[in-house]
Amino acid sequence: MAPAPYVVPIVDSTAIFKDDIFKGKVLFCTGGGSGICRGMTEAMMRHGANAVILGRKFDRLTQTAKELSQATGRECLPVQVDVREPATLKEAVAKTIAKFGRIDYVICGAAGNFLVPIQNMSENAFKTVMEIDTIGSFNTVKATLAHVRASKGAYIHVSATLHYSGTPFQAHVSAAKAGVDALSAVLAVEEGPNGVRSNVIAPGPIANTEGMDRLSPKGDEYKLPGYPAGRMGVVGDIANATVFLFSDAAAYITGQVLPVDGGSMHLQGSL
Numbered sequence: 001m002a003p004a005p006y007v008v009p010i011v012d013s014t015a016i017f018k019d020d021i022f023k024g025k026v027l028f029c030t031g032g033g034s035g036i037c038r039g040m041t042e043a044m045m046r047h048g049a050n051a052v053i054l055g056r057k058f059d060r061l062t063q064t065a066k067e068l069s070q071a072t073g074r075e076c077l078p079v080q081v082d083v084r085e086p087a088t089l090k091e092a093v094a095k096t097i098a099k100f101g102r103i104d105y106v107i108c109g110a111a112g113n114f115l116v117p118i119q120n121m122s123e124n125a126f127k128t129v130m131e132i133d134t135i136g137s138f139n140t141v142k143a144t145l146a147h148v149r150a151s152k153g154a155y156i157h158v159s160a161t162l163h164y165s166g167t168p169f170q171a172h173v174s175a176a177k178a179g180v181d182a183l184s185a186v187l188a189v190e191e192g193p194n195g196v197r198s199n200v201i202a203p204g205p206i207a208n209t210e211g212m213d214r215l216s217p218k219g220d221e222y223k224l225p226g227y228p229a230g231r232m233g234v235v236g237d238i239a240n241a242t243v244f245l246f247s248d249a250a251a252y253i254t255g256q257v258l259p260v261d262g263g264s265m266h267l268q269g270s271l
């Protein structure tokens with residue numbers, strides 16, 4: 001008998017948390033136009049926050065902002081930036097303050113990825129991902145920090161689990177995400193006395209996201225070794241971790257990396 005088709009489960013996003021825990025707060029999220037960061041933003045808005053989503057594709061951002069506002073009843077401002085260009089982030093922060101007057105939470109999520117072995121990777125390909133992921137995160141922190149200090153807010157950096165071992169064809173992303181993890185740790189230590197927290201979420205294989213589709217074309221996930229948690233991750237899993245880490249329930253958690261991967265990083269040969 002043929003095995004039953006694999007169905008990615010829907011995890012009800014963040015319903016376990018109170019509705020209004022982020023009421024009056026403002027989220028600033030790079031990469032929020034799609035994928036995991038869109039899900040993180042939606043979760044924060046469902047719990048009361050207004051949001052600014054940032055990225056290079058303005059049309060997509062505008063559409064996403066409309067959909068998120070309709071779904072949550074909160075305001076969402078789309079702003080075009082290239083995180084490699086500090087001036088665009090500074091301008092985006094000015095627009096955020098003009099509209100909402102504050103920034104409480106920042107998600108550094110903008111990232112680039114593609115599969116290529118070191119032998120074939122151009123210097124510019126490596127540099128491009130370092131610039132988007134690592135330098136882009138630094139630029140985002142620089143542009144927002146004064147406001148996050150003022151609100152005694154918090155950062156979440158979206159990293160990965162693939163650099164905790166040697167993942168083939170991912171030299172650029174592995175180096176870049178290791179830098180992101182380090183940046184967050186230093187930010188936590190330097191800014192803790194100012195009331196600012198900084199943590200990393202390291203997603204494992206998350207179904208129906210651009211990153212996963214690029215690394216493992218649809219269908220190939222069936223061929224990966226069994227998942228310790230019995231299933232792939234879904235965006236709702238990352239959203240739940242986001243709400244927890246930004247909430248007061250995590251007030252004493254800073255400088256940490258939280259893998260949200262169902263235990264996959266401990267499985268030999270996994271993503």
Ligand code: HXC
Nearest residue numbers: 111112113114116122124125128160204205210211212271
């Ligand atoms: C080899 C490639 C390539 C590919 C680009 N390059 N794509 N090399 N294979 N598939 C090279 C180009 O040839 C060029 O080098 C250099 O990279 C820059 O490419 P550009 O297209 O000029 O840059 P840009 O327009 O700035 O785009 C950057 C980008 C981006 C990184 C390619 O468009 C991108 O990847 N977007 C995808 C977003 C994404 O995947 N987000 C999810 C991330 S998930 P040369 O030498 O030719 O000039 C994630 C976590 C993964 O990060 C963990 C999952 C488990």
